[in-house]
Amino acid sequence: MVTIEVGLGGRSYPIHVGAGLLDRADILAAAIPGRDVLVVTNTVVAPLYLERVCNTLSGYRVRQLVLPDGEAHKTLETAGRILDALVQGGYARDATVLALGGGVVGDMAGFAAACYQRGIAFLQAPTTLLAQVDSAVGGKTAVNHPQGKNLIGAFHQPIAVIADTDTLNTLSDRELRAGLAEVIKYGAILDAPFLDWLQENMSALLAREPQALAQAIRRCCELKARVVEQDEKEHGCRAILNLGHTFAHAIETLCGYGQWLHGEAVAAGMVMAADFSVATGLLDPASARRLREIIQQAGLPVSPPVLLPAAFMQAMSHDKKVLAGRLRLVLLRKLGEAAISDDYPSEELARFVASALQEVNH
Amino acid sequence: MVTIEVGLGGRSYPIHVGAGLLDRADILAAAIPGRDVLVVTNTVVAPLYLERVCNTLSGYRVRQLVLPDGEAHKTLETAGRILDALVQGGYARDATVLALGGGVVGDMAGFAAACYQRGIAFLQAPTTLLAQVDSAVGGKTAVNHPQGKNLIGAFHQPIAVIADTDTLNTLSDRELRAGLAEVIKYGAILDAPFLDWLQENMSALLAREPQALAQAIRRCCELKARVVEQDEKEHGCRAILNLGHTFAHAIETLCGYGQWLHGEAVAAGMVMAADFSVATGLLDPASARRLREIIQQAGLPVSPPVLLPAAFMQAMSHDKKVLAGRLRLVLLRKLGEAAISDDYPSEELARFVASALQEVNH
Numbered sequence: 001m002v003t004i005e006v007g008l009g010g011r012s013y014p015i016h017v018g019a020g021l022l023d024r025a026d027i028l029a030a031a032i033p034g035r036d037v038l039v040v041t042n043t044v045v046a047p048l049y050l051e052r053v054c055n056t057l058s059g060y061r062v063r064q065l066v067l068p069d070g071e072a073h074k075t076l077e078t079a080g081r082i083l084d085a086l087v088q089g090g091y092a093r094d095a096t097v098l099a100l101g102g103g104v105v106g107d108m109a110g111f112a113a114a115c116y117q118r119g120i121a122f123l124q125a126p127t128t129l130l131a132q133v134d135s136a137v138g139g140k141t142a143v144n145h146p147q148g149k150n151l152i153g154a155f156h157q158p159i160a161v162i163a164d165t166d167t168l169n170t171l172s173d174r175e176l177r178a179g180l181a182e183v184i185k186y187g188a189i190l191d192a193p194f195l196d197w198l199q200e201n202m203s204a205l206l207a208r209e210p211q212a213l214a215q216a217i218r219r220c221c222e223l224k225a226r227v228v229e230q231d232e233k234e235h236g237c238r239a240i241l242n243l244g245h246t247f248a249h250a251i252e253t254l255c256g257y258g259q260w261l262h263g264e265a266v267a268a269g270m271v272m273a274a275d276f277s278v279a280t281g282l283l284d285p286a287s288a289r290r291l292r293e294i295i296q297q298a299g300l301p302v303s304p305p306v307l308l309p310a311a312f313m314q315a316m317s318h319d320k321k322v323l324a325g326r327l328r329l330v331l332l333r334k335l336g337e338a339a340i341s342d343d344y345p346s347e348e349l350a351r352f353v354a355s356a357l358q359e360v361n362h
Numbered sequence: 363m364v365t366i367e368v369g370l371g372g373r374s375y376p377i378h379v380g381a382g383l384l385d386r387a388d389i390l391a392a393a394i395p396g397r398d399v400l401v402v403t404n405t406v407v408a409p410l411y412l413e414r415v416c417n418t419l420s421g422y423r424v425r426q427l428v429l430p431d432g433e434a435h436k437t438l439e440t441a442g443r444i445l446d447a448l449v450q451g452g453y454a455r456d457a458t459v460l461a462l463g464g465g466v467v468g469d470m471a472g473f474a475a476a477c478y479q480r481g482i483a484f485l486q487a488p489t490t491l492l493a494q495v496d497s498a499v500g501g502k503t504a505v506n507h508p509q510g511k512n513l514i515g516a517f518h519q520p521i522a523v524i525a526d527t528d529t530l531n532t533l534s535d536r537e538l539r540a541g542l543a544e545v546i547k548y549g550a551i552l553d554a555p556f557l558d559w560l561q562e563n564m565s566a567l568l569a570r571e572p573q574a575l576a577q578a579i580r581r582c583c584e585l586k587a588r589v590v591e592q593d594e595k596e597h598g599c600r601a602i603l604n605l606g607h608t609f610a611h612a613i614e615t616l617c618g619y620g621q622w623l624h625g626e627a628v629a630a631g632m633v634m635a636a637d638f639s640v641a642t643g644l645l646d647p648a649s650a651r652r653l654r655e656i657i658q659q660a661g662l663p664v665s666p667p668v669l670l671p672a673a674f675m676q677a678m679s680h681d682k683k684v685l686a687g688r689l690r691l692v693l694l695r696k697l698g699e700a701a702i703s704d705d706y707p708s709e710e711l712a713r714f715v716a717s718a719l720q721e722v723n724h
Contacts, residue, residue, distance in 0.1 A: 092684035117682045118515045153480045320479045322454040
């Protein structure tokens with residue numbers, strides 16, 4: 001097991017990464033403040049890990065809530081069901097919500113924990129690669145609005161993240177690849193040598209070699225922890241973690257939540273962001289081509305689906321990175337270095353989106 | 363106009379108290395960050411003040427949302443309507459939610475502002491005495507759950523509180539008195555000389571003499587600001603602001619939200635808290651009698667309605683001040699000094715509630 005500390009003063013917490021952690025009562029006990037725990041999970045994860053986690057929590061008063069699976073259910077209504085369960089269980093301010101699952105479960109359970117009695121403890125036990133490297137770390141919680149992804153949410157840091165790498169063995173290949181999209185993102189925005197390492201180790205990662213996976217998760221968590229420590233509430237540099245996400249959110253919103261996995265949309269979105277970086281003269285074409293190759297190597301999509309440019313632009317305008325009417329985009333200056341920019345002609349973005357979607361149609 | 367500063371580092375803000383402030387474009391402009399403002403109000407306040415506020419905001423892009431009036435509508439669903447309006451208006455992170463109304467409007471609009479894009483600016487323009495002295499200050503936002511008051515919410519400080527004392531002229535007598543309950547509370551928990559002043563000036567307050575009202579509002583805001591500065595998120599001493607509220611929330615929940623005004627329930631709840639303080643030997647009976655007299659002087663109820671003791675105890679157990687299975691109560695050591703206690707025999711509380719409700723039944 002390795003432990004990465006996220007240093008946020010009174011809201012600091014550990015990220016534990018290792019095999020078999022869901023069985024470690026000592027690690028859970030070190031994090032959980034009171035005696036009441038609501039385990040929130042979904043119909044896919046419950047049969048695999050719920051009983052095990054409940055056994056590990058034998059000293060606690062545990063209730064379970066099993067939600068339907070998938071991004072389509074990441075709504076205010078489903079968050080309301082978690083809140084209902086907390087009220088009906090008579091949970092007090094010293095209770096803990098434990099999210100057992102992927103990013104959707106973590107985002108919703110975290111949002112409910114943030115709102116219940118104005119904030120109770122929240123423990124992340126991510127079971128997908130995407131959640132372990134990205135969504136479980138950093139305190140962003142949210143649900144979707146029909147018109148835009150993650151528009152309703154809260155910053156609510158977990159009390160600990162417990163990433164049991166054994167859980168990756170039950171992941172579908174598609175989910176594994178979706179997680180690799182966020183892994184590649186960290187290299188693209190912050191760490192060129194890590195991108196080299198990823199290219200060398202991509203087949204080991206796709207074959208789920210435990211050491212390679214553990215090393216990738218550790219590096220991503222280290223990188224994310226440093227960014228979150230600098231800018232917890234995304235007033236500035238934290239936005240670079242959203243490379244490709246503005247394009248991705250438009251894809252996810254327009255295709256219907258859950259048709260494209262978040263990581264798949266991020267993969268296509270990163271290629272768009274890199275290509276737009278080239279179009280605005282920020283990035284050299286060879287770097288954009290290399291990023292595309294790495295994404296392809298991971299078996300991820302490198303183009304958006306067939307969509308109307310006007311609808312795509314409209315969906316992008318609901319992005320949270322809009323300020324004073326300008327959409328700020330995360331672009332690349334080179335591989336390993338991101339730039340946040342609203343300093344591009346809007347017509348150029350419209351033209352770029354139209355041409356990117358055009359290519360798909362042909 | 364007087365201005366009281368709430369000192370919370372980067373989240374500090376002014377409370378402006380005075381006549382005619384809703385017409386002061388300069389004061390609104392000093393607070394509002396961007397160009398987009400969603401004014402949230404209700405069907406009672408809209409015909410009185412909405413046009414005026416919109417005129418004052420003539421330099422901004424303003425949208426309005428008029429909600430139904432009353433505590434019964436303070437739900438997650440209604441907060442969802444505010445969020446819908448923000449999404450449909452295409453509001454970005456630099457937008458502002460302006461709450462124009464009483465505590466219900468402020469609590470809900472504040473909660474929606476806390477959740478929209480994980481938190482946007484929120485301006486309080488309270489139009490009731492209760493909101494001006496209490497609910498608009500301090501950053502507590504919430505909606506009710508059918509089983510408990512304010513169980514779903516967030517700490518989200520406003521960017522400013524603009525208390526136009528002229529708006530109190532359109533308040534019903536009942537609403538005015540409900541506000542006085544919270545005014546009396548401040549004296550009871552923190553400021554014995556203020557209680558003396560209240561007794562002397564109660565008829566002036568009930569007659570809405572502007573100077574008396576302004577002085578009362580100013581004193582309450584000063585007292586609340588000091589408490590919130592010490593303990594923003596109610597880990598400790600802030601709980602004293604809830605004197606009578608645990609009993610009050612049980613009354614409000616069981617009678618159906620809105621049957622008793624919040625201030626009315628707080629009045630009866632404070633009498634119960636004082637009587638229970640006497641029962642546990644903390645407070646002398648003469649002080650409890652005096653508090654009851656002041657509450658009566660304000661024309662407020664001093665007893666709970668007819669309710670079943672078991673249901674009352676059950677409703678109290680959903681209070682947010684439960685920790686490790688113990689209900690912490692705000693009690694009085696003397697007039698002007700509160701004590702937070704879970705150090706009483708539970709049977710004694712059950713006995714006390716049964717006997718307090720019994721007296722009503724006879």
